[in-house]
Amino acid sequence: MEFIAQHPVLVVSLVKIVVLLFVALTTLAYLTWFERKVVAHIQSRWGPYYVGAHGLLQPLADGVKFLFKEDLTPPQADKFLYVLAPFLALSLALTTLALIPFGPATIYVLGHPTQLVIANIDLGVLFLFAITSIGVYGVALAGWSSNSKYPLLGGLRSSAQMISYEVSITLSVVGVLLLAGSLDFNEIIEHQRGYFHYLPFIPRWHVVPQIVGFLCYITAAIAETNRVPFDLPEAETELVAGFHTEYSSFKFAMFFMAEYANMITVSCLATILFFGGWLSPFPDSWTFLQFLPGALLLLTGLYTAYDTARQTRGMARLQLGFVTLLAFGIGALCLLPGVRPVIQGPFWFLTKVLAFLFFYVWTRGTLPRFRYDQLMSFGWKLLLPVSLLNLLATSAWFLYGWVKHG
Amino acid sequence: MNIPILLFFIFALLAVAGALLLILAREPIHSAVALILVMVALAALYLLLGAPFIAAVQIIVYAGAIMVLFVFVIMLLNAGVEERTNWSKVAKYAGLPLGLFLLLYLGHWLARSFVGGTVANGSGALATAQSTRELSFLLFQKYMFPFEATSILILIAILGALVLAKREP
Numbered sequence: 001m002e003f004i005a006q007h008p009v010l011v012v013s014l015v016k017i018v019v020l021l022f023v024a025l026t027t028l029a030y031l032t033w034f035e036r037k038v039v040a041h042i043q044s045r046w047g048p049y050y051v052g053a054h055g056l057l058q059p060l061a062d063g064v065k066f067l068f069k070e071d072l073t074p075p076q077a078d079k080f081l082y083v084l085a086p087f088l089a090l091s092l093a094l095t096t097l098a099l100i101p102f103g104p105a106t107i108y109v110l111g112h113p114t115q116l117v118i119a120n121i122d123l124g125v126l127f128l129f130a131i132t133s134i135g136v137y138g139v140a141l142a143g144w145s146s147n148s149k150y151p152l153l154g155g156l157r158s159s160a161q162m163i164s165y166e167v168s169i170t171l172s173v174v175g176v177l178l179l180a181g182s183l184d185f186n187e188i189i190e191h192q193r194g195y196f197h198y199l200p201f202i203p204r205w206h207v208v209p210q211i212v213g214f215l216c217y218i219t220a221a222i223a224e225t226n227r228v229p230f231d232l233p234e235a236e237t238e239l240v241a242g243f244h245t246e247y248s249s250f251k252f253a254m255f256f257m258a259e260y261a262n263m264i265t266v267s268c269l270a271t272i273l274f275f276g277g278w279l280s281p282f283p284d285s286w287t288f289l290q291f292l293p294g295a296l297l298l299l300t301g302l303y304t305a306y307d308t309a310r311q312t313r314g315m316a317r318l319q320l321g322f323v324t325l326l327a328f329g330i331g332a333l334c335l336l337p338g339v340r341p342v343i344q345g346p347f348w349f350l351t352k353v354l355a356f357l358f359f360y361v362w363t364r365g366t367l368p369r370f371r372y373d374q375l376m377s378f379g380w381k382l383l384l385p386v387s388l389l390n391l392l393a394t395s396a397w398f399l400y401g402w403v404k405h406g
Numbered sequence: 407m408n409i410p411i412l413l414f415f416i417f418a419l420l421a422v423a424g425a426l427l428l429i430l431a432r433e434p435i436h437s438a439v440a441l442i443l444v445m446v447a448l449a450a451l452y453l454l455l456g457a458p459f460i461a462a463v464q465i466i467v468y469a470g471a472i473m474v475l476f477v478f479v480i481m482l483l484n485a486g487v488e489e490r491t492n493w494s495k496v497a498k499y500a501g502l503p504l505g506l507f508l509l510l511y512l513g514h515w516l517a518r519s520f521v522g523g524t525v526a527n528g529s530g531a532l533a534t535a536q537s538t539r540e541l542s543f544l545l546f547q548k549y550m551f552p553f554e555a556t557s558i559l560i561l562i563a564i565l566g567a568l569v570l571a572k573r574e575p
Contacts, residue, residue, distance in 0.1 A: 081439065123538065126462035130449075133470025137442065140474070144435055144481050152481060159478045163471065183538065 016118050017098070024097055028260045029059035035361045042365035053307075053316035056323070063253070071249035074146060081145035086247065086254035089138025093261035096131045099124050100268045101185050103278045103345025116346065117185075124185040125177065128269065129170060132224070136162040138258060139226070139243050146246035154242030157372065158226060164379040165223040165230075171387040172216035175394040176206045176273045189277035203281050207274040210394070214274045216387040218359075221266040223379065225259065227360060229367040230375060267356035268349075275352050278345035290340045293347040297331030414454055421447035432487050434480045438473060445469040459538040 033048060033055065040047030048055025073082060101117040101124075108114070121127060136159055143155015177183060180191040194204050207214045223230035239245070244255045271277055282289055301324050308320040334343055370378065424443035431437045445468045452461035545553050 078433070078435075081435070084439075121458065123458050123462055126459065126466070130462045130465035130470065133466050133474075134442070134446070136470075136474055137439075137477070140477050140481065141435075141439070144477075152484075156478065156481055159474055159481070163474055163478070166470070 012114050013118060016114070020097060020118060021094070024094065024261065024264070025257075027264065028257050029063065031260045031263070031357065032062070032256070033059050034357070035364070038358065038361045039365045042362070053311060053313075053320045056319060066250050066253040069249040071251065072246075074148065074246050076147040077246065078145040078147065081141045082246075083251075085138050085142035085145060086251040086258075088141065089135065089258035090254040090261070092131055092135045092138065093258040093265065096128055096265040097261070097268075099128050099131075099185070100265070100272070101189070101277070102349055103342070104186075104189075107342060120186070122182075122184040125173065125183045125188075125273075128265070129166075132262070132265070133166060135258075135262065138255070142247065142255070143243040146243075148246055150239045150241070150245045151243050154239050154245070158243060161223060161226075161230065161375065161379075164376060165220045165383070168216055168379060168383040168387050169220035169224055171384070171391055172213045172220060173273060174391050175210045175213040178391075178394050178398060179206055179209065185272050185277070189272060189279060192276040193279055195283075203276055203279065205274060205276040205279075210274065210390070212386060212390040213394075214270075216383055216390065217274070218270060220379075220383060220387075221270065222360070222363065223375070225262045225266055227259075227263070228364040229369050231369060263357060263360055264353065267353045267360070270356055271349060271352040277352075278349040280344065280348050290344060291335060293343055294331045294334035294340075297327050297334060301327035301331055410454055414451070417447045417450040417454070421451070432490070434488065435477065438476045438480060441476070442469050442473045445473065459541055 036058070037047040037055070048058035051057045051061045073079065098118040099121070101115065101120070103116040106113050106115060119127075139158040139162075140155045143151040143153075143158065146152070176188065180188040182188055182191070188206075192203070192205050196202050196204055196208070202208060222228075244252055247255060280289060304320055304324040304327060308317055308324055311317045311320060333339055421444050424440045424447060427440035428437045428444065431440060446465060449461040449464040449469070452458075452464060
C-alpha cells in the first residue's frame with residue numbers, strides 16, 4: 001500500500017489502461033460487425049442477420065466460437081515462435097493505442113488530474129512508428145514457424161511489403177512534422193487550430209497544405225495494415241489464407257484482432273496528423289455544438305426505439321431495447337453540464353476516426369487486389385518518389401520563407 | 407527500491423539473456439529473434455539514460471528495418487539448423503582466458519565509473535524534446551560533412567550491390 005501511495009501515477013495509468021483496453025476490444029469486436037454489414041450492403045446483401053437483431057450479437061458468437069474451437073499446432077511447427085507470433089502481433093498493435101491522445105481535457109481519476117492519453121511523451125510520432133515497425137515480426141514469424149508453404153510465402157510477401165511501404169509512410173508524415181515543428185501529438189494538433197487567412201471557413205488542418213502527403217500516407221497505411229487492395233500476404237486465391245493458414249481457434253482470432261487494432265491506430269494517426277485530431281471543424285463561438293454528441297445519441301435512441309417496436313421476435317426486441325436504453329442513458333449523460341466540455345474532444349476525434357474506418361471498409365468493398373509485382377513497383381516507383389518530392393517541396397517552402405514557422 | 411533501478415536491471419538482464427541466446431541458439435531464426443530482443447532491451451536502456459530520440463531510432467532502424475531484412479533473408483533462403491564443430495584448440499586455450507580477462511577488465515572499469523550510478527538513481531532520465539533539437543543541430547551543422555559522407559557511402563554500397571546482382575553471367 002505504501003508503494004502505491006508513493007506512486008499514484010502507476011495506479012492512474014493502470015485505471016486508464018484497463019478502461020482503454022475494454023473500450024478498444026469492444027470496438028474491435030464491433031468493427032468486424034461494422035465491416036461485414038457495410039461490405040454486405042455495398043454488395044447488395046444483408047450481412048450478419050440471425051444472431052441478435054441486425055446481427056448485433058454476431059461478434060459475441062464469433063468470440064465464443066473461436067474460444068471453444070480446437071487449437072491445433074502443426075507437428076512440424078516451431079512451437080515457441082508459433083505461439084509467440086500472435087501474441088506479438090496483438091500486443092504490439094494494442095500498445096500503439098497508448099500513445100494516442102483522445103482529447104485535450106484534463107480529467108480526474110482518483111483525485112489526480114490526468115490527460116486523456118496513457119503515455120504523454122514528446123516524441124509520440126517516433127515511438128508510434130517504432131512500435132509499428134516491429135509489428136511486422138508477428139506476421140513474418142507466424143509465416144516461418146508454421147513450417148508450411150503457403151504461410152511462408154505469405155510471411156515473405158508481408159515482410160517485403162511492409163519494409164517497402166514503411167519508407168513511404170514515414171516520408172509522407174515528415175511534411176506534417178515540418179509544418180508543426182514538433183514530434184509531440186498535442187503540439188501537432190494545437191498547430192492546426194484556427195482557420196486559414198484567405199479562406200476563413202476552412203480549418204487550418206494539415207490536410208490542405210499537405211494533400212499530397214496525405215494521399216501518400218493513406219495509401220501506404222492501407223498497405224501497412226495488409227488490407228485490400230494490398231492484402232497480398234493473405235491473398236486467398238493464391239495462398240489459401242497466407243501467413244495464418246495453419247492457425248486456428250483463438251490464435252487466429254488474435255491475428256484478426258491485431259489487424260483491426262492496426263486499422264484503428266492508423267486511422268487515429270491520420271486524424272491527428274492531417275485532420276486536426278480532437279479539434280472541432282466549427283468555430284469555438286458556436287457553443288451550441290456542445291449539445292451535439294448528446295443530441296445525436298438521443299436521436300439514435302429514438303430511431304432504435306422505433307426499430308424495437310417494429311421487431312417481431314421477442315429476443316430482438318429485448319436486445320434493441322437494451323441498445324435504446326444505452327443510447328438514451330449515455331446521451332443524457334453527455335448533456336450534463338459537467339460532462340459536456342470534457343467529451344467535446346473525444347467526440348470529434350472519434351467521429352473522424354470512424355470516418356476513416358468507414359473509408360477503409362469502403363475501399364475493401366470497392367477495389368480489386370493488386371498483383372504482387374504491381375504492388376512493389378507502385379510502392380517503389382510511384383509512392384516513394386512522390387512522397388520524397390512532397391518532402392522536398394515542403395522543405396523548400398520553409399527555406400525560402402513562403403510560410404512562417406509555428 | 408525505486409523504479410528506474412528495477413527497470414534498469416530488468417532490461418539489462420534481458421539484453422544479456424538475449425545476447426547469450428543469440429550465440430547459443432542453433433536455429434538461425436532463433437538467433438535473429440534473440441538479437442531483436444537485445445536491440446529492444448538496449449533501446450529501453452537508452453530511454454532510462456534520458457535519450458528518448460536515440461531509443462526510438464534504435465528500435466526503428468535496428469529492430470524495425472535491419473532485423474526485418476535478416477529475418478527476411480533467413481526465411482527466403484530457408485536456412486537450416488547450424489552445424490556445430492568441437493571446440494577448436496585456439497578457442498579453448500587462448501579464447502577462454504582472454505574472454506575472462508576482458509570481462510574482469512570491463513567489470514573493473516564499470517565499478518569505478520559514475521555512469522551506472524546516474525542511471526540507477528534515475529537522475530539520468532530527463533526525457534525532453536530539447537535533446538532531439540540539440541542532436542539535430544549537431545548532426546546538420548557541426549558534423550554535417552561526416553553525416554553526409556556516411557549517407558553517400560551507404561548509397562555507394564547499395565549501388566555496388568545492385569551492380570553485382572544485375573551483372574550478366
